[in-house]
Each structure stands twice: as C-alpha cells, then as structure tokens.
Amino acid sequence: MPTGVAMRDARRQLFDAAERILLRDGPHALTSRAVTTEAGCAKGVLHRHFADFDAFLAELVLDRIARLDGQSAALRAAAGTRTVPANLAAALTELFDAVAVSIVGLVIFRDDLRTRLRTAGSTGVPLLTEATAMVASYLTAERDLGRVAPDADVETLAPTLIGAVHLLFADRGRANRGSGAPETGAVRKVVLTVVGGVVRGT
Structure with missing residues (x-):
C-alpha cells in the first residue's frame, strides 16, 4: 500500500x-x-x-443523505407534470439504488452508528426518514395542484410508500446484489397500490 x-x-x-x-x-x-x-x-x-471508523461511517451516511436534497428538489419540481405514479416510481427507483439499500442495512446492522447519527440530529432510520419527507413534500405539492385528493393523508401515505418500495428493492438486492433492481413495472405497481386511491388521473 x-x-x-x-x-x-x-x-x-x-x-x-x-x-x-x-x-x-x-x-x-x-x-x-x-x-x-x-x-x-x-x-x-x-x-x-475521521476520529474512528464509526465516525467515518456516520459521515458516509450523512453524505448520502445530503444527496437527497437535489433529488427532493427535482421531485417537487416535477409536480404537475406527467402523472403522480410515474413521478414517484422514477424518483424512488433513483433513490433506492444498490448503495442506498446497503447503507440502510448498514445503519440497521450497527447500533453504534445509529447512536452517532442520532447525536448528529438524524431521527428514525436515517435515509428512510429523509426519503419519507421527500415523498410527503411532493404529495403535498400535488395535493395543492389538485392532482391528489384534498383529504389525502400524506403523512401516512409517505412512510407507507417508502417502506413498501424499500422492501421491494432490498429483497431483489439480496437475491442478486448490484444488478437485482426490480423492473419499473413492479415499482409502479407498488406506487399505485399505495397512492392510487387518492391520485386523480393516474
């Protein structure tokens, strides 16, 4: 070396x-x-x-979370274009690449890492929590535009969607690491199952 x-x-x-x-x-x-x-x-x-390896891992996770800012802004900017399910499916497919899924596994696997991330201000499961906020913000924008029902419970729909799509990607990742991303149709099916009832003009 x-x-x-x-x-x-x-x-x-x-x-x-x-x-x-x-x-x-x-x-x-x-x-x-x-x-x-x-x-x-x-x-x-x-x-x-870095002070130690856990400090390195915490910064790695926070670096990945920081990348969500751009993705979240792009998703909000897409409000009013294409269809809500299409926008969500594309954004979530980009979000849950193999590295992101592995980082979520890393956070779940290492107790000390979760403690450090909470000290840094992260809540829930880091990355998934921020992804949930991204989806909630987008659904709220679409609700304001009238493409999502006015009584839609965005705060429940967002974590439900993130959890369901994460499980879809995590399952494929274990079966075929790095190249096992689910097909677009499978992601869209999950999105429609979760939000189809509140979306207008799917």
Missing part, C-alpha cells in the same frame, strides 16, 4: 471506496481495512480524517 502519496480529496475517495464495497460485497464486508485497501491508501489516512 502506498503510504507517502498525497490523496486529492481523501474523504471523497474513501467514501467512493466504501460505496464500491457496499455495492460489491454488502454491509458486512465494510471495515476500515477494506475501505483503505479499496481506496489504495494506508490505513492511517482514514484516521487522519
């Missing part, structure tokens, strides 16, 4: 290495040695940037 070579944007390279490991081998394979080996750097590089 190279030890004297400066890494440009070491944090980003370490995060990218961790995501490749999650994609290829799953949460159980994610160790500090595996990350630095994958990144092609000395183990000490990780500890120069």
